[in-house]
Amino acid sequence: MALNAGLACHGLRFGWPGEQGDDRILLQAVTAWFQPGRVSLVTGATGAGKSTLLHLLGGLLRPVAGEVRAEDQPVSRWPARHRDPWRRRVGMVFQHLALVPDLSVAENLLLPLVPRGMKWSAMQAAITRQLEAVELGQLAAKPVYTLSGGQRQRLAIARALVGAPRFVLADEPTAFQDDRQAARICAQMGAVARTGVVVVIGSHDPRLRNASEVDDRWHLAAGRLTAVGPPQAAP
Amino acid sequence: MSGDGGPRWSPLAVWAAREVQREAGRSCLLFAFLFLLVAIIATPMLFSHALAVTWTRWMEQTPHLVVRRIDAGGWAPLPAEAAVHYARKVPGALDPTPRLWGVATGPAGPVTVVTAPADLPAEGLPGQRPPAPGEAVVGRAVADAAVDNHLVLEQMDRVTLAIVATFPDNSVMVTHDLVWVAPPDARRLLGMLPDQASDLAVRLFRSESASAVAADLAAAFPWPVRIIDRDTMTEGLRRRAMGKGVAALMLSLPALLAFLWVMTGAVTGPAGRSAYWGVLSAMGWTTADLVRLQVAKALLVGMPALAVGLAVACGAVFHPMAAAWTAFLLMGTQQLPALALDGSGAVVMLLQIAAVVGLPFLAAVFLTTLRGVEGAARSTMEAGQWH
Amino acid sequence: MIAHPFTWTFWAAVATGLILYGAGVRSALAVAWHWSPGAADGAQLRRERNWEMACLLGRWALAGLTGAALLWLVGVVAVWHGMVPGAMCGTGVLQAMGGHGVRAMAFWAMALLALHGWRVLDRLDSHHPDGLLTPTAARVLLLAAPLLVPAVIHSWLALMHIDPAAPVSCCAAVYDQVLRPTGTGAMGRGGALAAGWLSLAGGGLLAVLAGLQWRCGGKCSGALPAVVAAGWVVVAAPAVKHLWSAYYYQVLSHPCPWCLFLPDHYGAGFAVYGAMAVTLTAGVTLWTADRVRRRHPLLSDAATTLMVRAARRMLLALLLFILLTAGPALAWKLRTGLWL
Numbered sequence: 012m013a014l015n016a017g018l019a020c021h022g023l024r025f026g027w028p029g030e031q032g033d034d035r036i037l038l039q040a041v042t043a044w045f046q047p048g049r050v051s052l053v054t055g056a057t058g059a060g061k062s063t064l065l066h067l068l069g070g071l072l073r074p075v076a077g078e079v080r081a082e083d084q085p086v087s088r089w090p091a092r093h094r095d096p097w098r099r100r101v102g103m104v105f106q107h108l109a110l111v112p113d114l115s116v117a118e119n120l121l122l123p124l125v126p127r128g129m130k131w132s133a134m135q136a137a138i139t140r141q142l143e144a145v146e147l148g149q150l151a152a153k154p155v156y157t158l159s160g161g162q163r164q165r166l167a168i169a170r171a172l173v174g175a176p177r178f179v180l181a182d183e184p185t186a187f188q189d190d191r192q193a194a195r196i197c198a199q200m201g202a203v204a205r206t207g208v209v210v211v212i213g214s215h216d217p218r219l220r221n222a223s224e225v226d227d228r229w230h231l232a233a234g235r236l237t238a239v240g241p242p243q244a245a246p
Numbered sequence: 247m248s249g250d251g252g253p254r255w256s257p258l259a260v261w262a263a264r265e266v267q268r269e270a271g272r273s274c275l276l277f278a279f280l281f282l283l284v285a286i287i288a289t290p291m292l293f294s295h296a297l298a299v300t301w302t303r304w305m306e307q308t309p310h311l312v313v314r315r316i317d318a319g320g321w322a323p324l325p326a327e328a329a330v331h332y333a334r335k336v337p338g339a340l341d342p343t344p345r346l347w348g349v350a351t352g353p354a355g356p357v358t359v360v361t362a363p364a365d366l367p368a369e370g371l372p373g374q375r376p377p378a379p380g381e382a383v384v385g386r387a388v389a390d391a392a393v394d395n396h397l398v399l400e401q402m403d404r405v406t407l408a409i410v411a412t413f414p415d416n417s418v419m420v421t422h423d424l425v426w427v428a429p430p431d432a433r434r435l436l437g438m439l440p441d442q443a444s445d446l447a448v449r450l451f452r453s454e455s456a457s458a459v460a461a462d463l464a465a466a467f468p469w470p471v472r473i474i475d476r477d478t479m480t481e482g483l484r485r486r487a488m489g490k491g492v493a494a495l496m497l498s499l500p501a502l503l504a505f506l507w508v509m510t511g512a513v514t515g516p517a518g519r520s521a522y523w524g525v526l527s528a529m530g531w532t533t534a535d536l537v538r539l540q541v542a543k544a545l546l547v548g549m550p551a552l553a554v555g556l557a558v559a560c561g562a563v564f565h566p567m568a569a570a571w572t573a574f575l576l577m578g579t580q581q582l583p584a585l586a587l588d589g590s591g592a593v594v595m596l597l598q599i600a601a602v603v604g605l606p607f608l609a610a611v612f613l614t615t616l617r618g619v620e621g622a623a624r625s626t627m628e629a630g631q632w633h
Numbered sequence: 634m635i636a637h638p639f640t641w642t643f644w645a646a647v648a649t650g651l652i653l654y655g656a657g658v659r660s661a662l663a664v665a666w667h668w669s670p671g672a673a674d675g676a677q678l679r680r681e682r683n684w685e686m687a688c689l690l691g692r693w694a695l696a697g698l699t700g701a702a703l704l705w706l707v708g709v710v711a712v713w714h715g716m717v718p719g720a721m722c723g724t725g726v727l728q729a730m731g732g733h734g735v736r737a738m739a740f741w742a743m744a745l746l747a748l749h750g751w752r753v754l755d756r757l758d759s760h761h762p763d764g765l766l767t768p769t770a771a772r773v774l775l776l777a778a779p780l781l782v783p784a785v786i787h788s789w790l791a792l793m794h795i796d797p798a799a800p801v802s803c804c805a806a807v808y809d810q811v812l813r814p815t816g817t818g819a820m821g822r823g824g825a826l827a828a829g830w831l832s833l834a835g836g837g838l839l840a841v842l843a844g845l846q847w848r849c850g851g852k853c854s855g856a857l858p859a860v861v862a863a864g865w866v867v868v869a870a871p872a873v874k875h876l877w878s879a880y881y882y883q884v885l886s887h888p889c890p891w892c893l894f895l896p897d898h899y900g901a902g903f904a905v906y907g908a909m910a911v912t913l914t915a916g917v918t919l920w921t922a923d924r925v926r927r928r929h930p931l932l933s934d935a936a937t938t939l940m941v942r943a944a945r946r947m948l949l950a951l952l953l954f955i956l957l958t959a960g961p962a963l964a965w966k967l968r969t970g971l972w973l
């Protein structure tokens with residue numbers, strides 16, 4: 012496998028603007044390589060910065076230093092008019108889901124597809140496929156606010172996957188799920204990764220830590236990301 | 247990356263329609279506001295245009311020059327044969343024709359008394375037999391005021407006439423206060439001798455020569471005369487067609503457009519949408535995509551509003567009943583009852599009005615969207631608020 | 634004057650374009666002087682966002698202002714003469730505008746050319762995320778401001794200068810030039826013929842250059858056709874006025890460029906002068922893209938593609954020009970056996 016494939020970060024440094032104006036450094040010198048075809052899990056205590064890292068990887072935040080390279084392109088340095096279209100290749104599951112509550116389930120899945128220049132039939136097929144995959148096929152026409160928390164989270168996963176992304180970044184994707192659904196989501200992520208996609212999951216859920224589908228394990232603590240389990244070589 | 251072409255318009259347009267429906271309240275507000283604004287702007291503009299066109303049409307049938315004799319008391323009758331004789335000597339003045347007409351007091355105010363069909367617009371006389379002495383053909387306003395089909399006119403003398411016909415409705419704009427009588431009745435009424443005329447109408451070969459011929463004519467008569475040319479009369483009518491209401495509108499147009507700008511910004515702006523736009527941009531919508539979406543929404547609401555507004559304006563101007571009200575509102579006069587206005591050139595006018603309103607509208611939508619996207623982007627990039 | 638609805642349409646377009654351009658300029662100001670590519674601080678982030686806005690605004694402003702300039706042209710050649718007594722075509726309107734009209738048009742043309750140059754840079758810039766051309770493009774966008782402002786001011790003065798009560802003599806102005814051939818703007822018979830031949834020869838040469846550029850896939854120099862195009866326009870404009878237009882009017886000694894826009898002559902002026910404008914803008918594209926290609930090898934492919942398209946556009950425009958100028962002359966010669 013080419014060393015430059017997948018999603019890599021070099022010396023990533025990031026801090027949220029502090030209250031007194033001084034930046035509190037949350038991530039310092041985070042270096043990692045998330046390979047295509049493998050499921051990577053980032054664990055860490057709440058507040059460790061997992062969500063922040065995923066947003067940095069997905070180009071929603073810009074690092075203060077260091078860079079994110081996607082397929083050897085320095086996407087984190089790109090200005091908005093290049094980064095925004097690149098984001099079509101990223102499927103993001105937000106911790107807070109970020110669904111549009113008054114739209115129906117199917118319409119929420121349509122949102123990422125509208126600007127892509129696809130045909131209607133292709134869009135419909137993709138939506139139906141993803142809804143079946145997360146077991147929401149019956150609820151396609153329901154407005155999102157009528158769904159349960161677990162159903163909404165599965166919908167968020169479907170929305171991340173509906174555009175056939177090259178990079179899937181899932182933030183706590185099993186937080187509201189029962190054991191059966193958690194296992195199914197693990198299997199789904201594994202299946203997606205097998206198609207050559209980079210899958211990065213940020214979670215503190217022990218069910219995920221022990222899942223067999225997870226290939227690489229990372230731990231985030233004190234602003235540093237370390238590989239755990241099978242050792243990882245950085246590019 | 248940005249070279250891979252924009253989205254297909256059709257999904258975007260369908261999504262825009264869905265959003266219009268989703269924000270039904272805002273959409274209705276925008277529609278009503280745009281529609282009203284277009285109607286308010288278009289009605290006076292269309293009205294004055296149609297009035298000017300109509301006047302010009304009528305004026306084409308009037309003589310190029312009219313010569314009137316004046317003396318210390320103002321207007322004086324002129325000796326018909328002598329006047330024709332003097333006018334013939336002026337090169338370029340064709341067909342000098344003495345006319346017999348004047349103003350008399352009728353039952354409901356002043357009326358215009360005419361005697362020759364040549365003084366009347368062609369529309370007024372579809373096969374109408376000239377009135378015999380003691381008879382009159384009258385305009386609508388005069389007919390309405392008459393009692394028992396009899397008309398009493400007073401000026402130098404008092405004359406009672408039997409109304410034998412009225413002018414047709416489509417000519418009412420120029421004939422409403424007109425009374426067509428036989429020449430002997432007119433002379434008696436206006437106190438003129440058999441050889442006298444009210445004025446002398448002169449035709450020209452080229453209307454451009456009006457000022458030159460007028461000067462020669464003035465010199466050719468042994469008594470002081472006043473000569474009015476058609477262009478001066480038309481210009482006066484054009485001024486009248488502008489009306490006070492129209493002039494006020496013209497002056498307030500920039501303010502109306504500024505109001506349009508502010509209102510469009512408020513209704514289509516990012517208020518309550520910035521989180522939603524942040525989600526969209528996180529899913530790969532570019533700023534240009536969001537602008538396309540907003541413009542498509544604006545067009546979906548704006549085009550029908552524009553069309554309805556223009557249609558209402560057309561109705562208000564070209565429907566005879568409504569036109570009377572429009573005339574009253576805009577000109578402050580009921581002198582033009584049951585207008586039948588000329589619609590030629592109205593389409594070009596409508597296109598211009600559409601551009602005057604549509605361009606600032608689209609620009610306002612565009613600019614507010616950009617502002618909103620900038621705000622949303624800042625919130626996604628720098629604050630990361632997702633809920 | 635001010636009350637004519639067409640005037641309102643024109644001002645609506647101008648105001649719209651100016652507001653958008655002004656907003657774009659505001660965003661571009663910081664970019665032009667403080668651009669620091671690769672920096673990750675909040676200020677640079679804001680500048681990048683601002684630049685994206687400025688590009689969108691500039692594109693819309695270019696569309697709006699081009700529309701306004703076209704409306705101005707249509708107003709001068711086809712609408713406003715109805716309100717100037719004695720005016721038959723654009724000559725009379727410009728006469729009534731008293732010098733401001735011509736100046737306004739000159740500034741409009743220059744401003745639009747500058748904006749067109751910006752658009753070429755912007756398109757090339759969008760091909761690479763590093764924003765190699767961003768500061769240059771921002772400065773060119775700002776450069777249009779000192780041209781746009783006088784264009785708008787002179788348009789305003791020109792329209793205010795029109796007095797519906799003061800007649801002009803449109804054709805007298807044209808015939809004066811013929812009767813007093815020493816006056817400015819006049820051109821002897823020989824001069825007209827020379828300009829005619831030069832316009833044809835230059836057009837042919839330019840067409841060959843553009844064709845070569847097209848055939849060789851944009852590999853040839855872009856500066857040469859650009860310079861020739863600029864020179865050619867200078868010759869072609871008087872040639873149309875003094876020679877080619879006569880075959881439309883079918884009379885000699887009516888060197889009026891504006892009558893050519895009238896419906897009586899099928900509005901041929903729009904096509905003839907339009908072809909010249911397209912040639913000139915294509916020249917600007919060729920020149921700009923060629924310079925960019927030399928300086929930034931990363932943008933070479935994009936620049937070459939743009940140049941090929943510009944060359945094709947230029948070739949088509951020139952063919953149209955030759956068809957519309959030499960064509961009627963040939964037809965006249967064939968019909969009557971004489972040249973005018």
Ligand SMILES: Nc1ncnc2c1ncn2[C@@H]1O[C@H](COP(=O)(O)OP(=O)(O)O)[C@@H](O)[C@H]1O
Binds near residue numbers: 028037064630
């Ligand atoms: N929008 C924000 N503004 C300021 N601070 C934030 C923001 N989002 C997160 N943080 C801070 O960043 C730290 C890490 O948050 P997060 O990445 O969500 O952690 P995790 O996902 O590991 O629980 C937290 O201490 C939180 O206070």
Ligand SMILES: [Mg+2]
Binds near residue numbers: 063
């Ligand atoms: Mg988190």
